[in-house]
Amino acid sequence: MARLNSKEAETILYQRPESMEARPFHFCPGCGHGIVFRLVGEVIDELKIRERAICVASIGCSVNSYEYFKCDGLESAHGRAPAVATAIKRCHPDLVPFTYQGDGDLAAIGTAEIVHACARGENITTIFVNNAIYGMTGGQMAPTTLLDMYSTSTTAGRKSALAGYPIRVCEMLSTLEGTAYIARVTVNSPAAVRKAKQAIKLAFRTQLANLGMSLVEVLSPCPTNWRVEPVKAMDWLAEHMLPQYPLGEYKVIEAVAALKKEVGNA
Amino acid sequence: MARLNSKEAETILYQRPESMEARPFHFCPGCGHGIVFRLVGEVIDELKIRERAICVASIGCSVNSYEYFKCDGLESAHGRAPAVATAIKRCHPDLVPFTYQGDGDLAAIGTAEIVHACARGENITTIFVNNAIYGMTGGQMAPTTLLDMYSTSTTAGRKSALAGYPIRVCEMLSTLEGTAYIARVTVNSPAAVRKAKQAIKLAFRTQLANLGMSLVEVLSPCPTNWRVEPVKAMDWLAEHMLPQYPLGEYKVIEAVAALKKEVGNA
Amino acid sequence: MVIDTERCKGCHLCIAFCPKEILRAADHINRMGYTPAEVEEKKTNECTGCGICAMMCPDIAITVHRLNKPK
Amino acid sequence: MVIDTERCKGCHLCIAFCPKEILRAADHINRMGYTPAEVEEKKTNECTGCGICAMMCPDIAITVHRLNKPK
Amino acid sequence: MHEEITIGGFGGQGVLFIGRLLTEAAFREEREVVYMPAYGAEKRGGTVWCNVTISDERIGALFIARPTIAVAMNSASLNRFKQTTKADGLLIVNKSLVPETVSRGDISTVYIPANDLATEVGNSDIGNLVVLGALLARRPVVSLDSIHQIMKDSLGEKQQLLQMNQKALEKGYRWTKKEYTG
Amino acid sequence: MHEEITIGGFGGQGVLFIGRLLTEAAFREEREVVYMPAYGAEKRGGTVWCNVTISDERIGALFIARPTIAVAMNSASLNRFKQTTKADGLLIVNKSLVPETVSRGDISTVYIPANDLATEVGNSDIGNLVVLGALLARRPVVSLDSIHQIMKDSLGEKQQLLQMNQKALEKGYRWTKKEYTG
Amino acid sequence: MSEKTLMAGNIAIAEGAILAHCQAYFGYPITPQNELLEHMSKRMPEEGRVFVQTESELAAINMVYGAAASGCRAMTTTSSPGFSLQQEGLSYMAGAEIPAVVVNVMRGGPGLGDIGGAQGDYFQAVKGGGHGDYHLITLAPSSVQEMMDFAMLAFELADKYRNPVILLPDGFLGQAIEPVVMRPPVTKLPEKPWAITGARGRPKNIINSFAMDPVDYQPHVALLRQKFQRIKQNEVRYEGINLDDAALVMVAYGSAFRSAMTAMQMARQAGLKVGIFRPITLFPFPVAPLSNLSQKVKSFLVVELSLGQLIEDVRLSLSAEAKVELVNQFGGVPISADEILEAIEKIMK
Amino acid sequence: MSEKTLMAGNIAIAEGAILAHCQAYFGYPITPQNELLEHMSKRMPEEGRVFVQTESELAAINMVYGAAASGCRAMTTTSSPGFSLQQEGLSYMAGAEIPAVVVNVMRGGPGLGDIGGAQGDYFQAVKGGGHGDYHLITLAPSSVQEMMDFAMLAFELADKYRNPVILLPDGFLGQAIEPVVMRPPVTKLPEKPWAITGARGRPKNIINSFAMDPVDYQPHVALLRQKFQRIKQNEVRYEGINLDDAALVMVAYGSAFRSAMTAMQMARQAGLKVGIFRPITLFPFPVAPLSNLSQKVKSFLVVELSLGQLIEDVRLSLSAEAKVELVNQFGGVPISADEILEAIEKIMK
C-alpha cells in the first residue's frame, strides 16, 4: 500500500487512491460506504486496472458511485447491475466491470439478476454492501434487516411472522455452480478492514484470471438509520450483525484457492 | 387411496380424484404434468381441502391448471405465482393456496418471488415441476437444462461458458430460514410416484399446520421437447436428470419431522 | 381395470410399467389420432388390480376396480 | 498524519481507533457544520504513522506521511 | 394470376408441409407469394391450417378469408371451408378421413381417398402429397416439376423417402386427372 | 390576510421545525394553510428550505416563488431571498451566521443575532426559535400564544426543553420589538 | 373545525385507504412516497389488516392482484420507476378485471431522474403503459383533502367496475401538508361473488385473462370495451373555475393546477378574464365538457409538469377552431404562478 | 432473382440485425417470437457475437442497456407482456441516451391474452409505456422484407440519435413467410466516443439518467426534448397509395395495412376511389403529411388491430373538418379485407 515518492523527503503511507476523484463523498458521517469505496479504489490502484475497470453503480446510497472513481462508469436500474455488468463483460472480455450494490438493491429487487449472474458464472465482480437497511430511502427494512431490528417500516422491530427472515446472501449464492469466490467481510475494525481489502482484491483477481463470478459481502454500518453514533455503530455491527452473518469465505473454487496461494497477501 | 363404495359389488382402486374435473388434459402424450396434476388432486381429496384449496397457476404448459381442479383458481403473471399466493394466504389464512410452477417460471423469471416467499416463510405450498426445458414456448433452454443437453436455444447442447450452469433449486432455497419443507422427487416409476405423492402430501400438511413454506420439486418428463418417446423419457430422466438433481428431502424443520412421524404414510 | 380409450394419448407408459405385462398398443387410432393401450384379450384375468398402470398414466385414462369377493 | 478538516465529517472513528489515543474532537465546527478530528497538540510526536486512522476514515480525510530517516 | 389457397387438417397430417411446398414452388417460379401458418393454440393437437397466397402482383392480406382453393384434410376444416370457399373456387376433400360432402353448385369439388391412395404407394401417412397432386391436377398454380425439384433438393439423400413422396404426388395427380377430367 | 413565508438554512438548524410550528398555529387559528418542505436532494447536508402559505382564502400554489416573508438562516438562503422577496416584504436574517446584508429599499429587513441570543437563554442550537420570535414581532401572521400552546402540547413532559424554547421565542420577539420598533 | 387535521398528502392517501377499508397493502420503498409505506406499516397491523413490504414493485403489484382477486380491497403505492415495473401487472389486472388501487406519486424522469414532483407519467397512466387494449380509471387529486377523498373514491370505482384505479398525484402533493376534514369510514363493502375465496357451496371461481385461441379471447376484450364505454359515460369528473366569463381557459391538474389557481388570481387582479378547467378523472377524460366549453371559449392554455402530454387529450377534446398553448415545467421542477401568468399575458395581448 | 430468399418475418428481423452488425443479443422466450430468439442462439455465436438467453425480459433490457452503453449494437426481442416488463428499462435507456433496438412482436392482450397477432401495444410503444418524458422512435414494418430492412434501419436511427428504437410488428407478420431480397451487410459503424469502454487515454465516461437535484436534471430533459424535435423534423416516414384521386383514405400499418391493401383493390374494382396512407414511423408520427392530405381528402378510415389507439394520432393530425371512422379487430384476431370493404362501402354511400 505504501507508495514511495522519491522526490520528497517523506513517504506517503496513506492517501486517497490514485483511481479516485478528489470529490468528497455525499455519505453521512461514519458511513461504511466510504471505507468500502476507498478499499475498492486501493485495489484498482494496486491491480493497475483503472483503465479497464467499469463501475456499474446501483441504486441506493451509493447511487452515484461512478462519480468517485476515475474509471468509466454507469448507472443501473434498481437491482439490475449484475445484468448490466454481464453484458459489458460479454461484449468486452478485456474490461473489468464490477457492480457495487446495497442489500436492498441486490437482495430484494435484484434477487433474480444476482442469482442468475452467479448461475451463469459471469466473470464479473460484485461488491455487496450489507448495512441491513434501505439507507437511501430513509431506513426501511431490507431483506437483511435483523429480527427485532428497528426500521422505519418495522417500527416495532422486524417480526418474522409479518416480515420474514433475514437472507444470508453468501450462503444462498454459494449453492450456485457458477460462483468462484464468495466471501463475507466487514469494516468495523482495522483488522477487519485489512481482511475486507484482501477479499475485494481476491475477487478482482478472480475476474482477471477468468475464473467466474466473484462476490464480496461487506457488513457495513449505517449510523444514520441505525440511529447510533458512528463509533457505536461499529460495536452494534459486531454485536448484532456478526452472529447472523458469520464472516468467512463461503466459496473458493480450487482455481481461486491456487490463485490465493500464489499471490499471498499481495 | 382406495375408496370403498359399499353399494357396488366392486371396489374402485384407482380413478380420477374427486377434486378434479373430467376434462382431459391438453398435455402431450406421456407428459409428466399429467401425473403430477393427478397426485395433487389425490392429495386434495385425501386431505379434504378442495373447498379451501386455491390453485395459483403460472405460465408454462400448466398455464390453465385451474381448469383441471374443482377448486377456485387463478392465473398469475409469468413467475409471480408465489407473490399471488402470498397475498391470498395473508388475506385468508384459512385458505390453502398452492402454486404450480414450471422451471422456467419459478427458476428464471420468477426467481425473486420464490426466493422471497421462502425468505418470508410464507405459509404456502409450491409444486415445482422441473422438466429441464421451456415446454410451452417450444423447448428452449431452462435454467435447469442440463449441461450439453439439446434445446431449441442450445442446439449444440448447453455449454456453461455461454449459457451457465443448471440451478439446483432445492439446494438454493433450503438456505433460506423461512422454508419448512423442501423435497425433490420424480415420477419415473411407480415407486417414485408413490414417494412423490407422499412429499406433496407432506407439503400440504406443512401448510395446514402453519409451519411455513413448503416446496416439492418434481423431476418430470417432457417427451416432446426432449425428443424421445414417453417410455424412453422415463429412462432419460433417470440417466441424465437424477445425477444432477439428487432426490431427497432438503429441508425438514423439526416441526415438520414431528408431523411426518405423526401421520406416517397416511 | 378399464382404459378410457378416447382419453388415452397412446404414451404407453402403462404398457411399460404393468408388472404382469398384459397391456399392449391397440392396432387402431382413436378420435384424437392416438394409438390407445388395451389389455391383451387372453390376459384379462391376469390383472392383479395393482393399479400401477393407473398410477403411471398421465391422462387419468385408467380406472382400476376390483370385484369384491363375496363374503 | 494530516487531517483535511474540511473533508472531515466528524464521525470520530479515527479517534476511537487510534492505538496511541492522540486524536480528539476539535472544539469548532467546519464549513459543513461538523466537528472535525484533530491531533492533541502535545501528542503530535507520538504518532507512529501506523495508518489505522486513515484506514478507518470513511471520508478519505486523512493522509499519513512518514519523514524519511536520513540515510 | 392470383390464388388464395387454404389447407386444413389435423396436426401431424402434413398440412403445413404441403403449404410450404407450394410456397417454395411459387417462389422458385418467381411469383409473389405469402405463406401464413396458423400458430399457437393449434400447436398441440386440434386442427392446423395454413394460407398460401400466390399472385403476380404485390400481395395484400396475409390472411385468406375466402380461399379460391381449399383443401380439407379433416372434417373440422371441411366444415369451415364449405362456407368460405369463394364462388368458382375449388374444394378438395380427403375422402379417406372425411365422410361428408358439400352441396354447393358454385364451386368445383374433388373427393379423393388420399390416405388409401397413399397406402397404395406404401405409406398411409403421406396423404398430404396425394392431395397436393390432386390440387395441381385441377389448378396448376405451380408446376408439378417445381414440386418434384424441391423434394429432390431437400430429400436428396433419403432416396427411399423421396421416391415414396414422388409416387404419392403423382398418384394424386393422375388419379384426379382421371376421375375429374375436365 | 395572505402571507407567503419561506424559511431557509442548513440541515439541523431547525428550519423545518419552525415552518411546522407556523403551519400548526395557522391551522389552529382556522386559517387556510399549506406547508411545503423541500425534500430529497437536500436530505443529507446542504441547504434546507420550506414554504408556508397562510391565507384567508383557498390557497393556490404550493410553492412560493416570491415570499412576502423570508427567513435566511444561512448565507445560501440569503443569496436566494435577497432576489426573490416580494416588494413590501419582510426579510429576516440570522446575523449570527450570515455576515452579508441586503441593499434593497423596497423591503423591510431584520438582522438578528439569533444564535447569540439563543446562547443567552442557554442553548446556541435554538436560534430558529429566536428567529420565529422575530418574525412574529414584525408580522403577527399567527399569535405568539398559539406557538406557545403548540410547544406546550408537544413538549409537555419535557419541562426544561419547553422552557428553553419558550424563552428563545420570547427573546427573539422582544429583541426585535425593541430594536425594530415600528 | 375540530374534525380537521393537518396532514401530509402521502399520509392522507394512507388514511383514506384505511377509511375505505383497504384490507391489504403491499409496497416497496421509493421516494417521494416512503412516508406512505411507512405509515401503512404501522397502521395496517394496528387495524388488523395485511401489510407486506415486498421484495419489489413487481411482487407488490402481483400481490395486489392476488389479494384483490380473493375479494379484498387492496392497494400498492409507488413512484415513477416502480410504476413502470408494474405495467405488466396492471395489464393483467385490467385483463382479469381485478379491482384495486395503485398510487403513483410521480417524480422527475425519464430514467432514474430525480425525486422532484412531475407529471411525466400521464401517458403511462392514462393511455396504458402496459400491453394490450385496456384503460385504467385515473384520478388526479390536487389537494391533500383530495388525496384522502380520491383514495376512498378510487376503491369505490374499482369495485364498481372491477377495474384497477390509478391515483396520480405528483411528488409535491405527496409532501405538502394541509388541513384535511376526516371522512367517516366505509362500513359496507360490496359483495364479490366472483372472488377466489374457496369453492365452498358454490361452483368454483376462476380469475384469468387468457385463452388458448384468440377467437375465444376476443369476446372478453369486447366486454372490456363495453365497460370502458360505460365508464366514459358515467364517471367523468372535473372542476371549472371562473368559466362563465373566461376569455382564456387554463387546463391543469395536480400541483400544476394549484399554481394555475394562483396565476388566475393574479391575472384576474390584472383584469384578465381567465378561468380554469381541471380534469379530475384523466381517464375517462372530460371530453364532452371541454368540447362544449370550446364552443364558447376559443383560447386554451394547458399547464402541465411534463413535455406536452395532457395537451394531447385536450386537443382531442376541443372543437376545431379552438387554439391551445402550452406552458410547462418538467424533470422534477415545479411550475410557478409567475411563469404561468407570463404565458397568460403573452396570449391575451 | 437469385438474391431473394423465402423467410419468416421473425427470421428476417434476426438476419436484418445481423446484417446491421448487431453485436449482442439478449432475449427471453415468448410466443410469437420464439423463432427469432432461437435463430439468434445459432447465428450470433456463428458470427462470433454475443448471445445470452436471459432469466427474464427485465434482465434482457438491462443487458441491452449495458451492451449498448459499452458501444455495441445491441438488441432484444419480445412480445407484449415481456415488453411491459421492459418499460422501466426503456425509460432508463431513453433517459441515458442509449442507442439500441427493441422488437415487440405484438400479441393479443391485455393480460396473458393469447398469441394471435395484435396492435394493442400502440400507445405503450408510441406514447411511452414507461415513466417520465421521452419518446422512442417506432418503426412499423408491414412485410417480411421490411422486417429485415427496418431492423437495419432501426440500428441506424438508434445510433444517429442515441435513442432506443422500437420495431413494432404484430405477431402475424412474425409468422408470415415471404420472399426477401437480402441486403448487403453494414461494414462501417459510427464512432461512439461517449461509450463505456474503459478510461484509457481519455477522460472517463459516465452513462446515467440521474441528478440529485431536479434543477440539475431538467436541462438534460430539455436536451432530450430538442432531440425529439429533431427526430420529428427529420425522420418521418410513410407510404401513400392511390392518394391522388382518393375520396376516402385508409390509415393503417402492419398486417392491418396488408388487409387494407386487399380491401382497396376490391374497392377500386367496385369503382370506389380509395387510397391508403401508411405511417411507417409511428413516432415520429407523419403529422404534417396527413394534415396536408386532409386539406384535400375529408374522409378517413383507420384500420387497426386494437380498440382505437392509432386513431388518436390520426385525429391529432387531421384538419378540423376531416371525418375519421374506425374499423378494427383486437385481442389477437386478424382483420379481413372483407370487413374493411364493408366499412368502406358504408362510408362511401
Ligand SMILES: Cc1ncc(C[n+]2csc(CCOP(=O)(O)OP(=O)(O)O)c2C)c(N)n1
Ligand atoms: C424501481 C425502483 N424502486 C425503488 C427505488 C427506490 N430506492 C432507491 S435506493 C433503494 C434502496 C436502497 O437500499 P440499499 O440497496 O440497501 O442501499 P443503501 O442505501 O442501504 O446503501 C430504493 C428502494 C428505485 N430507485 N427504483
Ligand SMILES: Cc1ncc(C[n+]2csc(CCOP(=O)(O)OP(=O)(O)O)c2C)c(N)n1
Ligand atoms: C412475461 C412473460 N415472458 C415470457 C412468456 C412466455 N412463456 C410462456 S411459458 C414460458 C416458459 C415455460 O417454461 P416452464 O416454466 O419450464 O414450464 P413448462 O412449459 O416447461 O411446463 C415462457 C417463457 C410469458 N408468457 N410472459
Ligand code: SF4
Ligand atoms: S443513510 Fe446510511 S448508508 Fe446511506 S449514506 Fe447515510 S449512513 Fe451511509
Ligand code: SF4
Ligand atoms: S411440451 Fe413437454 S411439458 Fe409441455 S405438455 Fe408437452 S410434454 Fe408436457
Ligand code: SF4
Ligand atoms: S398410460 Fe394412459 S394415456 Fe398412456 S397409453 Fe396408457 S392409458 Fe393411454
Ligand code: SF4
Ligand atoms: S392393474 Fe396392475 S396388473 Fe392390472 S393392468 Fe394395471 S398394472 Fe397391469
Ligand code: SF4
Ligand atoms: S497514524 Fe496511527 S498513531 Fe498516528 S494518528 Fe493515525 S492511528 Fe494514531
Ligand code: SF4
Ligand atoms: S475518521 Fe475521518 S471523517 Fe471521521 S472524524 Fe476522523 S478524519 Fe474526520
Ligand SMILES: [Mg+2]
Ligand atoms: Mg442497505
Ligand SMILES: [Mg+2]
Ligand atoms: Mg419446464
